[in-house]
Amino acid sequence: MKARVHVMLKNGVLDPQGAAVRRALGTLGFEGVEKVRQGKIIELDLADGTTEDTVKDMCEKLLANTVIESYSIELV
Amino acid sequence: MKARVHVMLKNGVLDPQGAAVRRALGTLGFEGVEKVRQGKIIELDLADGTTEDTVKDMCEKLLANTVIESYSIELV
Numbered sequence: 001m002k003a004r005v006h007v008m009l010k011n012g013v014l015d016p017q018g019a020a021v022r023r024a025l026g027t028l029g030f031e032g033v034e035k036v037r038q039g040k041i042i043e044l045d046l047a048d049g050t051t052e053d054t055v056k057d058m059c060e061k062l063l064a065n066t067v068i069e070s071y072s073i074e075l076v
Numbered sequence: 077m078k079a080r081v082h083v084m085l086k087n088g089v090l091d092p093q094g095a096a097v098r099r100a101l102g103t104l105g106f107e108g109v110e111k112v113r114q115g116k117i118i119e120l121d122l123a124d125g126t127t128e129d130t131v132k133d134m135c136e137k138l139l140a141n142t143v144i145e146s147y148s149i150e151l152v
Contacts, residue, residue: 042094
């Protein structure tokens with residue numbers, strides 16, 4: 001089975017990477033880019049029967065820094 | 077308007093970051109983690125009327141390294 005975890009910075013947390021991408025897009029001549037936020041996608045191939053709680057535990061312990069990041073889990 | 081770009085390494089391209097996450101999950105006692113692939117999500121707040129072609133152009137020029145990465149665009 002597959003699980004897909006989306007990890008994004010929480011709103012209000014400064015995103016220097018996103019700001020850098022926004023500046024670079026402007027330099028390349030792209031107009032109208034108001035805001036850029038960058039996060040992670042983690043695709044996990046897991047043994048059948050792995051529960052969403054286990055994936056949640058993986059997020060809490062390793063995949064996301066829950067102080068500044070929020071995550072969502074998608075079982076595929 | 078919003079666009080969401082998912083950037084992942086192409087199949088067959090070595091993913092050291094994914095391998096490191098997999099090892100770390102094993103060290104934390106999580107069993108049955110067969111494979112881990114890590115990519116990027118880029119959320120763009122764009123001026124209304126920005127076309128998918130423009131977002132595609134952003135991907136080709138900056139957001140993805142098309143030699144080793146593939147991307148998908150979602151207009152939200």
